[in-house]
Amino acid sequence: MIVAAGIIILLLLLVFGMPVAFALGVAGMVGLWLKGGLDMVLGILRATPLSTTSSYELITVPMFMLMAEFIIVSRIAEELFDSAKVWLGRTPAGLAIATALAGAGFGAISGSSTAAAATLSGTSIPAMIRHNYNPRLASGVVAISGTLAMLIPPSIAIVLYGLIAQLSISKLLIAGIIPGLLVTLVIALTVLVLAAINPSHAPAVSSYSLREKVASLRIVGPMVALIMLVTGCIYLGIATPTEAASLGAFGAMVIAAMRRRLTWNSFCNALFSASRTTCMIVLIIICAQVFGYYFTLTGFTQELVSYVGNLDVSRWFIFLLIVLLYLVLGCFLDQVAILFLTVPVVLPVVTALGFDPIWFGIIIIITAEVGLVTPPVGLNVYVVSAYSKIPVKDIFIGVTPHVIAHMLVILLLAMFPALVMWLPSTIVQ
Structure with missing residues:
Protein backbone atom coordinates (compact mmCIF):
# COMPACT_ATOMS: atom_id res chain seq x y z
CA MET A 1 0.00 0.00 0.00
CA ILE A 2 2.81 2.42 0.91
CA VAL A 3 4.64 1.59 -2.33
CA ALA A 4 1.51 2.23 -4.38
CA ALA A 5 0.93 5.56 -2.63
CA GLY A 6 4.42 6.81 -3.46
CA ILE A 7 4.22 5.74 -7.10
CA ILE A 8 0.78 7.30 -7.55
CA ILE A 9 1.97 10.59 -6.03
CA LEU A 10 5.01 10.59 -8.34
CA LEU A 11 2.91 9.97 -11.44
CA LEU A 12 0.39 12.65 -10.49
CA LEU A 13 3.13 15.23 -9.90
CA LEU A 14 4.71 14.41 -13.26
CA VAL A 15 1.34 14.62 -15.05
CA PHE A 16 0.71 18.07 -13.55
CA GLY A 17 4.07 19.29 -14.83
CA MET A 18 6.26 19.35 -11.73
CA PRO A 19 9.98 19.09 -12.62
CA VAL A 20 11.24 15.51 -12.37
CA ALA A 21 13.71 16.21 -9.55
CA PHE A 22 11.09 17.81 -7.29
CA ALA A 23 8.50 15.15 -8.15
CA LEU A 24 10.95 12.43 -7.10
CA GLY A 25 11.85 14.28 -3.90
CA VAL A 26 8.27 14.99 -2.84
CA ALA A 27 7.07 11.45 -3.62
CA GLY A 28 10.04 9.98 -1.79
CA MET A 29 9.51 12.15 1.29
CA VAL A 30 5.80 11.31 1.44
CA GLY A 31 6.61 7.60 1.14
CA LEU A 32 9.27 7.81 3.86
CA TRP A 33 6.88 9.72 6.12
CA LEU A 34 4.24 7.01 5.67
CA LYS A 35 6.86 4.35 6.39
CA GLY A 36 8.75 5.81 9.36
CA GLY A 37 7.44 9.23 10.24
CA LEU A 38 9.00 12.68 10.21
CA ASP A 39 12.22 11.65 11.97
CA MET A 40 13.05 9.22 9.18
CA VAL A 41 12.39 11.88 6.54
CA LEU A 42 14.59 14.47 8.24
CA GLY A 43 17.39 11.98 8.87
CA ILE A 44 17.56 10.95 5.23
CA LEU A 45 17.32 14.56 4.01
CA ARG A 46 20.27 15.52 6.22
CA ALA A 47 22.49 12.68 5.03
CA THR A 48 21.55 12.23 1.36
CA PRO A 49 22.91 15.39 -0.34
CA LEU A 50 26.45 14.93 0.97
CA SER A 51 26.59 11.14 0.62
CA THR A 52 25.22 11.32 -2.94
CA THR A 53 27.38 14.13 -4.31
CA SER A 54 30.67 13.14 -2.65
CA SER A 55 31.32 10.48 -5.30
CA TYR A 56 34.64 11.09 -7.07
CA GLU A 57 33.27 9.72 -10.35
CA LEU A 58 30.54 12.36 -10.38
CA ILE A 59 33.16 14.93 -11.42
CA THR A 60 33.07 13.23 -14.83
CA VAL A 61 29.66 14.80 -15.56
CA PRO A 62 30.61 18.53 -15.37
CA MET A 63 33.89 17.87 -17.18
CA PHE A 64 32.17 16.17 -20.10
CA MET A 65 29.54 18.93 -20.15
CA LEU A 66 32.30 21.56 -20.23
CA MET A 67 34.05 19.66 -23.01
CA ALA A 68 30.84 19.76 -25.05
CA GLU A 69 30.45 23.50 -24.48
CA PHE A 70 34.00 24.23 -25.66
CA ILE A 71 33.43 22.06 -28.73
CA ILE A 72 30.36 24.15 -29.54
CA VAL A 73 32.44 27.32 -29.11
CA SER A 74 35.14 26.00 -31.45
CA ARG A 75 32.50 25.24 -34.14
CA ILE A 76 34.58 22.28 -35.27
CA ALA A 77 31.51 20.05 -35.14
CA GLU A 78 29.77 22.21 -37.75
CA GLU A 79 32.69 21.73 -40.12
CA LEU A 80 32.67 17.95 -39.70
CA PHE A 81 29.62 17.83 -41.96
CA ASP A 82 31.40 19.89 -44.62
CA SER A 83 34.36 17.49 -44.53
CA ALA A 84 32.13 14.42 -44.82
CA LYS A 85 30.13 16.11 -47.61
CA VAL A 86 33.28 16.53 -49.72
CA TRP A 87 33.94 12.78 -49.59
CA LEU A 88 30.36 11.50 -49.92
CA GLY A 89 28.44 14.18 -51.81
CA ARG A 90 28.62 12.40 -55.15
CA THR A 91 27.00 9.20 -53.87
CA PRO A 92 23.20 8.81 -53.63
CA ALA A 93 22.01 10.12 -50.27
CA GLY A 94 25.59 11.30 -49.73
CA LEU A 95 24.62 14.38 -47.75
CA ALA A 96 22.39 12.30 -45.46
CA ILE A 97 25.21 9.80 -44.87
CA ALA A 98 27.56 12.72 -44.22
CA THR A 99 25.09 13.91 -41.59
CA ALA A 100 25.20 10.51 -39.86
CA LEU A 101 29.01 10.56 -39.87
CA ALA A 102 29.04 14.12 -38.55
CA GLY A 103 26.65 13.06 -35.80
CA ALA A 104 28.97 10.20 -34.87
CA GLY A 105 31.94 12.57 -34.92
CA PHE A 106 30.13 15.07 -32.72
CA GLY A 107 29.15 12.25 -30.37
CA ALA A 108 32.79 11.19 -30.09
CA ILE A 109 33.80 14.63 -28.82
CA SER A 110 30.64 15.64 -26.96
CA GLY A 111 28.09 13.86 -24.80
CA SER A 112 25.18 16.19 -25.54
CA SER A 113 22.46 14.91 -27.88
CA THR A 114 20.49 18.15 -27.98
CA ALA A 115 23.65 20.12 -28.82
CA ALA A 116 24.39 17.64 -31.61
CA ALA A 117 20.86 17.97 -33.01
CA ALA A 118 21.02 21.76 -32.87
CA THR A 119 24.43 21.89 -34.55
CA LEU A 120 23.49 19.50 -37.34
CA SER A 121 20.19 21.34 -37.87
CA GLY A 122 22.03 24.55 -38.59
CA THR A 123 24.48 23.01 -41.05
CA SER A 124 23.27 19.85 -42.77
CA ILE A 125 19.54 20.57 -43.19
CA PRO A 126 20.07 23.80 -45.19
CA ALA A 127 22.62 22.00 -47.37
CA MET A 128 20.28 19.09 -48.04
CA ILE A 129 17.29 21.36 -48.74
CA ARG A 130 19.40 23.38 -51.22
CA HIS A 131 20.15 20.16 -53.09
CA ASN A 132 16.47 19.17 -53.29
CA TYR A 133 16.42 16.59 -50.50
CA ASN A 134 13.01 15.69 -49.15
CA PRO A 135 12.53 17.77 -45.94
CA ARG A 136 11.18 14.77 -44.04
CA LEU A 137 14.17 12.62 -44.94
CA ALA A 138 16.62 15.45 -44.19
CA SER A 139 15.16 16.36 -40.81
CA GLY A 140 14.66 12.71 -39.82
CA VAL A 141 18.31 11.79 -40.35
CA VAL A 142 19.42 14.89 -38.40
CA ALA A 143 17.16 14.08 -35.45
CA ILE A 144 18.34 10.47 -35.21
CA SER A 145 22.02 11.29 -35.84
CA GLY A 146 21.98 13.70 -32.91
CA THR A 147 21.14 10.83 -30.56
CA LEU A 148 24.51 9.17 -31.25
CA ALA A 149 26.05 11.43 -28.60
CA MET A 150 24.17 9.37 -25.99
CA LEU A 151 25.98 6.19 -26.99
CA ILE A 152 29.42 7.00 -28.39
CA PRO A 153 31.87 7.96 -25.62
CA PRO A 154 32.10 10.43 -24.00
CA SER A 155 28.47 9.88 -23.05
CA ILE A 156 26.77 11.56 -20.10
CA ALA A 157 23.99 8.95 -20.15
CA ILE A 158 26.49 6.08 -19.86
CA VAL A 159 28.32 7.82 -17.02
CA LEU A 160 25.05 8.32 -15.12
CA TYR A 161 24.06 4.69 -15.66
CA GLY A 162 27.46 3.62 -14.30
CA LEU A 163 27.01 5.81 -11.22
CA ILE A 164 23.53 4.43 -10.53
CA ALA A 165 24.48 0.81 -11.16
CA GLN A 166 27.88 1.16 -9.44
CA LEU A 167 29.68 -0.37 -12.42
CA SER A 168 33.01 0.39 -14.06
CA ILE A 169 32.48 3.60 -16.02
CA SER A 170 35.60 2.83 -18.06
CA LYS A 171 34.16 -0.47 -19.28
CA LEU A 172 30.76 1.08 -19.93
CA LEU A 173 32.20 3.89 -22.04
CA ILE A 174 34.33 1.49 -24.08
CA ALA A 175 31.34 -0.85 -24.44
CA GLY A 176 29.51 1.92 -26.28
CA ILE A 177 32.04 2.15 -29.13
CA ILE A 178 31.07 -0.85 -31.30
CA PRO A 179 27.29 -0.38 -30.82
CA GLY A 180 27.78 3.32 -31.60
CA LEU A 181 29.55 2.50 -34.86
CA LEU A 182 26.89 -0.11 -35.62
CA VAL A 183 24.07 2.40 -35.10
CA THR A 184 25.89 4.91 -37.34
CA LEU A 185 26.14 2.25 -40.05
CA VAL A 186 22.45 1.40 -39.68
CA ILE A 187 21.47 5.08 -40.05
CA ALA A 188 23.54 5.27 -43.25
CA LEU A 189 22.01 2.05 -44.60
CA THR A 190 18.51 3.28 -43.77
CA VAL A 191 18.93 6.46 -45.82
CA LEU A 192 20.42 4.41 -48.66
CA VAL A 193 17.31 2.22 -48.66
CA LEU A 194 15.05 5.29 -48.60
CA ALA A 195 17.03 6.79 -51.50
CA ALA A 196 16.75 3.56 -53.46
CA ILE A 197 12.97 3.54 -52.96
CA ASN A 198 12.63 7.15 -54.08
CA PRO A 199 15.86 8.54 -55.66
CA SER A 200 14.41 12.04 -56.01
CA HIS A 201 14.23 12.37 -52.20
CA ALA A 202 18.03 12.14 -51.76
CA PRO A 203 19.85 13.01 -55.01
CA ALA A 204 23.61 12.95 -55.48
CA VAL A 205 25.34 16.35 -55.54
CA SER A 206 28.50 17.69 -57.15
CA SER A 207 31.78 15.79 -56.90
CA TYR A 208 35.06 17.17 -55.53
CA SER A 209 38.64 16.77 -56.60
CA LEU A 210 41.14 14.64 -54.70
CA ARG A 211 42.95 17.80 -53.64
CA GLU A 212 39.76 19.19 -52.11
CA LYS A 213 39.10 15.89 -50.34
CA VAL A 214 42.56 15.80 -48.82
CA ALA A 215 42.31 19.46 -47.80
CA SER A 216 39.01 18.74 -45.99
CA LEU A 217 40.77 16.30 -43.66
CA ARG A 218 42.39 19.16 -41.77
CA ILE A 219 39.12 19.41 -39.82
CA VAL A 220 39.37 15.77 -38.76
CA GLY A 221 42.84 16.07 -37.17
CA PRO A 222 41.87 17.99 -33.99
CA MET A 223 38.81 15.76 -33.57
CA VAL A 224 40.88 12.56 -33.76
CA ALA A 225 43.40 14.02 -31.30
CA LEU A 226 40.59 14.82 -28.83
CA ILE A 227 39.07 11.35 -29.22
CA MET A 228 42.43 9.73 -28.50
CA LEU A 229 42.95 12.04 -25.54
CA VAL A 230 39.69 10.92 -23.93
CA THR A 231 38.68 7.46 -25.16
CA GLY A 232 42.25 6.34 -25.90
CA CYS A 233 43.46 7.22 -22.39
CA ILE A 234 40.53 5.34 -20.84
CA TYR A 235 41.02 2.25 -23.03
CA LEU A 236 44.79 2.09 -22.45
CA GLY A 237 44.40 2.57 -18.70
CA ILE A 238 46.42 5.79 -18.77
CA ALA A 239 43.66 7.79 -17.08
CA THR A 240 40.45 7.17 -15.18
CA PRO A 241 37.20 8.44 -16.76
CA THR A 242 37.29 11.44 -14.41
CA GLU A 243 40.87 12.30 -15.38
CA ALA A 244 40.12 11.69 -19.08
CA ALA A 245 37.07 13.97 -18.88
CA SER A 246 39.21 16.73 -17.38
CA LEU A 247 41.81 16.26 -20.12
CA GLY A 248 39.04 16.35 -22.70
CA ALA A 249 37.63 19.62 -21.35
CA PHE A 250 41.11 21.16 -21.40
CA GLY A 251 41.80 19.81 -24.90
CA ALA A 252 38.50 21.18 -26.21
CA MET A 253 39.35 24.57 -24.70
CA VAL A 254 42.76 24.53 -26.40
CA ILE A 255 41.16 23.67 -29.76
CA ALA A 256 38.69 26.55 -29.37
CA ALA A 257 41.59 28.91 -28.53
CA MET A 258 43.73 27.70 -31.45
CA ARG A 259 40.82 28.32 -33.81
CA ARG A 260 40.50 31.87 -32.40
CA ARG A 261 36.95 31.24 -31.26
CA LEU A 262 37.55 31.44 -27.51
CA THR A 263 36.78 34.86 -26.07
CA TRP A 264 36.25 35.87 -22.46
CA ASN A 265 32.47 35.99 -23.03
CA SER A 266 32.35 32.58 -24.75
CA PHE A 267 34.55 31.12 -21.99
CA CYS A 268 32.21 32.41 -19.26
CA ASN A 269 29.13 31.29 -21.18
CA ALA A 270 30.58 27.78 -21.54
CA LEU A 271 31.26 27.61 -17.79
CA PHE A 272 27.78 28.90 -16.96
CA SER A 273 26.00 26.52 -19.34
CA ALA A 274 27.97 23.48 -18.12
CA SER A 275 27.35 24.45 -14.49
CA ARG A 276 23.62 24.94 -15.02
CA THR A 277 23.20 21.53 -16.67
CA THR A 278 25.34 19.85 -14.02
CA CYS A 279 23.27 21.39 -11.21
CA MET A 280 20.10 20.06 -12.84
CA ILE A 281 21.57 16.56 -13.07
CA VAL A 282 22.91 16.62 -9.49
CA LEU A 283 19.52 17.74 -8.16
CA ILE A 284 17.86 14.82 -9.96
CA ILE A 285 20.50 12.47 -8.48
CA ILE A 286 19.85 13.69 -4.91
CA CYS A 287 16.06 13.51 -5.21
CA ALA A 288 16.21 10.13 -6.95
CA GLN A 289 18.33 8.85 -4.05
CA VAL A 290 15.64 9.98 -1.59
CA PHE A 291 13.05 8.13 -3.67
CA GLY A 292 15.39 5.14 -3.82
CA TYR A 293 15.65 4.99 -0.01
CA TYR A 294 11.87 4.85 0.10
CA PHE A 295 11.80 1.89 -2.30
CA THR A 296 14.57 0.12 -0.38
CA LEU A 297 12.95 0.51 3.04
CA THR A 298 9.62 -0.83 1.76
CA GLY A 299 11.37 -3.93 0.36
CA PHE A 300 9.72 -3.40 -3.02
CA THR A 301 12.81 -4.21 -5.09
CA GLN A 302 13.51 -7.48 -3.28
CA GLU A 303 9.88 -8.55 -3.60
CA LEU A 304 9.90 -7.72 -7.32
CA VAL A 305 13.08 -9.77 -7.89
CA SER A 306 11.56 -12.70 -6.01
CA TYR A 307 8.28 -12.45 -7.91
CA VAL A 308 9.93 -12.27 -11.34
CA GLY A 309 12.27 -15.14 -10.44
CA ASN A 310 9.31 -17.38 -9.67
CA LEU A 311 7.52 -16.66 -12.94
CA ASP A 312 7.29 -19.64 -15.27
CA VAL A 313 8.26 -17.70 -18.41
CA SER A 314 11.40 -17.28 -20.48
CA ARG A 315 13.86 -14.68 -19.24
CA TRP A 316 13.88 -13.27 -22.77
CA PHE A 317 10.15 -12.60 -22.52
CA ILE A 318 10.79 -10.55 -19.37
CA PHE A 319 13.66 -8.79 -21.12
CA LEU A 320 11.31 -7.90 -23.99
CA LEU A 321 8.78 -6.46 -21.54
CA ILE A 322 11.53 -4.35 -19.93
CA VAL A 323 12.63 -2.98 -23.32
CA LEU A 324 9.01 -2.15 -24.17
CA LEU A 325 8.69 -0.40 -20.81
CA TYR A 326 11.70 1.79 -21.61
CA LEU A 327 10.32 2.59 -25.06
CA VAL A 328 7.00 3.69 -23.55
CA LEU A 329 8.67 5.76 -20.82
CA GLY A 330 10.88 7.37 -23.46
CA CYS A 331 7.76 8.77 -25.11
CA PHE A 332 6.93 10.82 -22.01
CA LEU A 333 9.98 11.34 -19.78
CA ASP A 334 13.47 12.76 -20.04
CA GLN A 335 16.17 10.10 -20.48
CA VAL A 336 18.10 11.14 -17.35
CA ALA A 337 14.92 10.86 -15.30
CA ILE A 338 14.17 7.43 -16.77
CA LEU A 339 17.58 6.13 -15.72
CA PHE A 340 17.22 7.31 -12.13
CA LEU A 341 13.61 6.14 -11.88
CA THR A 342 14.05 2.66 -13.29
CA VAL A 343 17.62 1.37 -12.99
CA PRO A 344 17.59 0.86 -9.17
CA VAL A 345 14.44 -1.26 -9.58
CA VAL A 346 15.02 -2.98 -12.93
CA LEU A 347 18.73 -3.78 -12.69
CA PRO A 348 18.42 -6.27 -9.77
CA PRO A 357 24.59 -5.31 -16.41
CA ILE A 358 27.06 -3.65 -18.82
CA TRP A 359 25.35 -5.22 -21.82
CA PHE A 360 21.95 -4.24 -20.42
CA GLY A 361 23.13 -0.67 -19.88
CA ILE A 362 24.05 -0.26 -23.55
CA ILE A 363 20.68 -1.74 -24.57
CA ILE A 364 18.70 0.76 -22.51
CA ILE A 365 20.87 3.66 -23.72
CA ILE A 366 19.88 2.73 -27.29
CA THR A 367 16.22 2.57 -26.27
CA ALA A 368 16.70 6.00 -24.70
CA GLU A 369 17.98 7.19 -28.10
CA VAL A 370 14.67 6.08 -29.57
CA GLY A 371 12.86 8.04 -26.85
CA LEU A 372 14.55 11.22 -28.04
CA VAL A 373 12.76 11.00 -31.39
CA THR A 374 9.37 9.44 -30.55
CA PRO A 375 6.16 11.39 -29.80
CA PRO A 376 4.81 13.09 -27.83
CA VAL A 377 8.01 14.39 -26.14
CA GLY A 378 10.76 13.56 -28.68
CA LEU A 379 13.15 16.30 -27.50
CA ASN A 380 15.50 16.05 -30.48
CA VAL A 381 12.57 16.41 -32.88
CA TYR A 382 11.51 19.68 -31.27
CA VAL A 383 15.10 20.95 -31.29
CA VAL A 384 15.42 20.18 -35.02
CA SER A 385 12.05 21.80 -35.71
CA ALA A 386 13.02 24.96 -33.82
CA TYR A 387 16.23 25.37 -35.82
CA SER A 388 14.97 24.25 -39.24
CA LYS A 389 11.35 25.51 -39.10
CA ILE A 390 10.22 22.13 -40.48
CA PRO A 391 6.88 21.06 -38.88
CA VAL A 392 7.21 18.62 -35.99
CA LYS A 393 4.78 16.21 -37.66
CA ASP A 394 6.99 15.95 -40.76
CA ILE A 395 10.09 15.26 -38.65
CA PHE A 396 8.32 12.49 -36.72
CA ILE A 397 7.33 10.93 -40.05
CA GLY A 398 10.88 11.29 -41.38
CA VAL A 399 12.43 9.64 -38.34
CA THR A 400 10.05 6.64 -38.27
CA PRO A 401 12.20 4.40 -40.55
CA HIS A 402 15.17 5.05 -38.25
CA VAL A 403 13.13 4.06 -35.19
CA ILE A 404 12.32 0.73 -36.88
CA ALA A 405 16.00 0.28 -37.77
CA HIS A 406 16.96 0.94 -34.12
CA MET A 407 14.62 -1.86 -33.05
CA LEU A 408 16.57 -4.19 -35.34
CA VAL A 409 19.85 -3.02 -33.76
CA ILE A 410 18.50 -3.84 -30.29
CA LEU A 411 17.49 -7.28 -31.56
CA LEU A 412 20.96 -7.82 -33.04
CA LEU A 413 22.72 -6.82 -29.82
CA ALA A 414 20.40 -9.11 -27.85
CA MET A 415 21.26 -12.02 -30.15
CA PHE A 416 25.00 -11.30 -30.14
CA PRO A 417 26.05 -9.83 -26.75
CA ALA A 418 29.72 -10.09 -27.81
CA LEU A 419 29.17 -6.99 -29.95
CA VAL A 420 28.91 -5.09 -26.66
CA MET A 421 31.11 -7.14 -24.34
CA TRP A 422 34.18 -7.93 -26.45
CA LEU A 423 35.86 -4.52 -26.51
CA PRO A 424 35.53 -3.77 -22.76
CA SER A 425 36.97 -7.24 -22.06
CA THR A 426 40.23 -6.10 -23.73
CA ILE A 427 40.56 -2.86 -21.80
CA VAL A 428 43.87 -2.26 -20.00
CA GLN A 429 43.27 -2.11 -16.27
Missing part, protein backbone atom coordinates in the same frame (compact mmCIF):
# COMPACT_ATOMS: atom_id res chain seq x y z
CA VAL A 349 15.76 -8.09 -11.79
CA VAL A 350 17.97 -8.15 -14.88
CA THR A 351 21.02 -9.46 -13.03
CA ALA A 352 18.89 -12.07 -11.23
CA LEU A 353 17.82 -13.32 -14.65
CA GLY A 354 21.48 -13.80 -15.59
CA PHE A 355 21.95 -10.83 -17.95
CA ASP A 356 25.17 -8.81 -17.87
